[in-house]
Amino acid sequence: MVSPDPTTHATPSTAQLVRDACDRHPEAWRELTSRYEGLVRAVVGSYRLQEADFADAVQNTWLRALERLHSVRNPDSLGGWLTTVARRECLALLARSRREAPTGVADDQLVVEEPGPEALVLAEEARRAVAHAVTELPLKPRELVNALFSTPEPNYAEVSRQMGLPIGSIGPTRQRALRTLRCGLARAGQDVRAS
Template sequence: MPYPSTTDLVRAAAGGDQQAWNELVERYKRLVWAVVRGHRLSPADAADVFQTTWLRLVEHLGRLREPEHLSGWLSATARHESLRVLRLGHRERPDENIADDPGAAAPGPESALLDTEERAAVAVAFSRLSERCQALLRLLVADPAPSYSAVGAALGVPVGSIGPTRGRCLRALRRLLDEQTASA
């Protein structure tokens, strides 16, 4: 069977094709999750936003103007719903390069099934990155990798800022890894 395009899947799902819909969920669930997790919601809020995003897509299946840009639409919708939940809860989001509260943003290595010390080190270093860097890197490693315009939509930042921010966040991650190695 040929690999169907996103546009074909959206059309088929709009007509009620469950298999096509399942394939869309399979393709884009990691991206939606990355956007939601990048906003540091509680587990219950994250679940709500994830679910709401897919329900919104069902509502709009027949009305999407550019189904080939689904990753951008999903990113923008998941961001919009995440911000709505954050505003309802009146929570503040700090915004610096290194987190004030190391370890709070990601599960610690003790909760993971680790193959190697290196993977544990990456997990710890990632958890010490700023919220903004974590959000960006989560998106960049989503499979399939979203376009920069989808990343911009997910984070509410100009597309032109993504490359430089990516570089800065990767340098910060490398610095944290080096520090851990040095202190080990």
């Protein structure tokens, strides 16, 4: 049996599929949905919706993807983008159902308390991206970030003493370091919210 020539049967990248789907190529859209259907269903499934709501959330996620695929900043991070869209669709369904449902349903019955496997994977990817971005900071800002975020309640006086920085310069230095981190993470395709 002859194996297929890899140059003629190469699997297109996610970025290429996104571009093709934006250009209205149906085969690209079919391939994207095939690749990411499991992820979308897993995210929606973690919300323990009723069967009809589950189907609506999955369908609405793909509808939003079709409508907004052109707005994806980093097509190689499509999985994270779809995860965010699916979560928002689930939360919107839950919000609507709370307005319509009787008040006897407890919140803990609506949403899974423990993160699902996809959330754990995404959290680990984000943790690695942040750790990598921190290692790329210049030495002093990197040391400051590590000192401030290695303890739950950092003591500025102690950090000032350890690093030999005036207390008044810690806040501005911290802000510059976090701004640099945000830019680096955004370039790496991580969804970064300003804090």
